[in-house]
Amino acid sequence: MEVLIVGAGYAGLAACLELRDHLDVTLLNEEPYHYFTTQLPEVVSGSEAPEDVRIDLDRIVRAPHRLVVDRATGIDLSRQRIALAEGGSLPYDYLVLAPGAVPEFYGLxxxxxxxxxxxxxxxxxxxxxxxxxxxxxxxxxxxxxxxxxxxxxxxxxxxxxxxxxxxxxxxxxxxxxxxxxxxxxxxxxxxxxxxxxxxxxxxxxxxxxxxxxxxxxxxxxxxxAAGVRGAPLLSETGLKVDRQGRATVDQFLHPPGHPEVYVVGDAAALRFPDGQVVPPNAQVAVQSGYWVGRNLPRRLRNQGELPFVPRLRGLFATFGREGVGRLGERGTLTGLPAYWFKRLIEGHYALETGGLLFILKRLHA
Ligand SMILES: Cc1cc2nc3c(=O)[nH]c(=O)nc-3n(C[C@H](O)[C@H](O)[C@H](O)COP(=O)(O)OP(=O)(O)OC[C@H]3O[C@@H](n4cnc5c(N)ncnc54)[C@H](O)[C@@H]3O)c2cc1C
Missing domain, CATH: 3.50.50.60 (FAD/NAD(P)-binding domain)
Structure with missing residues (x-):
């Protein structure tokens, strides 16, 4: 059984971390590392070194799983194969598409x-x-x-x-x-x-x-920095996309007519239970990746799939050593507490993905 994940961002990596305990997985990503997008502004300011916001994927993807560093250039949905930029293709029985988004230039x-x-x-x-x-x-x-x-x-x-x-x-x-x-x-x-x-x-x-x-x-x-649209791979492949180029999916994250494909993270056109469009964000990307990681094994055990319900539990931004954020529906934090809260969330994520050794190395640097 070939399970192929395209993209090792927040959504693809979450799917990989969850699936690797149940199935053999191939992870395809353009770069040999995963990076913490939410900390890229700190790389620009120089307060974080590049190596502190990236995790080498070969630390996470070990045999029997497989890491392929290359770019997907096309998807043959009928033959169930992904074409690669450097030549050749990869087969799949189940495909998790997590290529994220690209900048939106509104025709400019x-x-x-x-x-x-x-x-x-x-x-x-x-x-x-x-x-x-x-x-x-x-x-x-x-x-x-x-x-x-x-x-x-x-x-x-x-x-x-x-x-x-x-x-x-x-x-x-x-x-x-x-x-x-x-x-x-x-x-x-x-x-x-x-x-x-x-x-x-x-x-x-x-x-x-x-x-x-x-x-x-x-x-x-x-x-x-005026917004994003779904990665071109989605529309170029003939998947149905919305106005922001994100793949249309059902409540189980399948594009219409393709139960063997899941689309997760910013690449998927998701809505909250109240019908509002889910904005691009790391939190729901991680949720959707973990959701596939739990539901695909359930499905293979004939236990059926549960619908995916996105939840945005908060949103934080930092500006130097100050921050601002919303927790739940009404809670707010500003200033230094908001800064530390966001750092705490990022630290927790780094621990979950990179493990204790990665954190210790970061603290020591
Ligand atoms: C500067 C900045 C700050 C942000 N801050 C926040 C924040 O504070 N909180 C928040 O919730 N969200 C934040 N976001 C948004 C958040 O980073 C995204 O919503 C999140 O990264 C989406 O995750 P994803 O897995 O869908 O895509 P990504 O994380 O973008 O991952 C996509 C992966 O797929 C790979 N890929 C793409 N195309 C291909 C291909 N054809 N072949 C192979 N690999 C491919 C890419 O290399 C990448 O590794 C921020 C974004 C930016 C840019």
Whole structure:
């Protein structure tokens, strides 16, 4: 029986950790390591070293399981094979698709060519190095006032003498938080010298200049953090996708007509029980991965599958040594307690995935 997982991010790795106790698993990932996306802003600011936010996958995937470091370029759903960039293909009986998401440029091709993006460890190092190479007083424009854009703005402000402008199309920052917490984040960023421009949508772009309706905003470096869409692998394969390019799935995470395939994490179009769209987030990605890890063995034992119900129990963001977050429906935390709470969650995740040795090595570094 071939169980193939594509993508070793939060969702794919969770599926792998759970499945490896029950079945032989092949994990296919572009890089030989898993990285903690939520800590990429700290890599940009230099407060975390790259090796402290990554776990080598060969520590996790050991015989009889198999790690393949390559990129999936296509899926033959009828022959049940995944094509690989370096040639050849991998067969599967059950496929767990967890390729995550890519930046959404809303048709602005110039932005796709010009802008830096923060998506993985390599891109974090690229931003860190390019920011370091800018002269003091250079203009950095960050587009997108969600989690990524706000955390990144604060991280860059910590290390660089650049003038930073954060542009957000909506009326407030991190709209997943309550309005008073959005205001808190705005005050925090403004206090760090960051100019926040809300309700200003990017309508065009020329090299060195962003067009915001009738206004022009010059920049020396542009960072794009204005949302994501499902990985292209999904739509290119012919899977049904929603407007954000995420695969349509049923309550058991199967795309229509393919009970042998599961789609998990940011790649899946998920909804909360109240019908609201699940935003891209690591928490639900991990839940969906573990869910497949428990349900596939159940199914193979003829015990049937249970429906997947996503739950967002909280959401935290950090800006230097300060943070902000929502716990459950009403609880909120700000300042240093919020910072430590997020670090605690990340530490727990690192322990679950990397084990005690990884944590000790990190503490010792
Ligand atoms: C800077 C930043 C900060 C964030 N902060 C938070 C936060 O504080 N809290 C939160 O909940 N969420 C946060 N998020 C969002 C969170 O990181 C994502 O929702 C989460 O990573 C989704 O997990 P995933 O497993 O679906 O995809 P990913 O974690 O993106 O993993 C996808 C994996 O698949 C691999 N892959 C992709 N395509 C292929 C292919 N064709 N072949 C082989 N491998 C492939 C990739 O290399 C990657 O390893 C943040 C995101 C960013 C960028």
């Amino acid at each position: 091709g110039e932005a796709a060519r010009e802008a830096l993006v923060l998506t993985d460890l390599n891109s974090a190092l690229r931003i860190r190095d390019q920011v370091a190479a800018l002269p003091s007083g250079a203009r950095i424009v960050i587009v997108g006032g969600g989690l990524t854009g706000t955390e990144l703005a604060a991280a860059i402000a910590e290390t660089s003498g650049a003038r930073i402008t954060l542009v957000e199309a909506g009326p407030r920052l991190i709209p997943l938080l309550a309005p008073e917490l959005s205001d808190y984040v705005e005050d925090l960023l403004t206090g760090k010298g960051i100019e926040v421009r809300k309700e200003q949508a990017v309508t065009g772009l020329r090299p060195g200049e962003l067009i915001l309706g009738t206004q022009r905003l010059p920049y020396d470096a542009l960072v794009w």
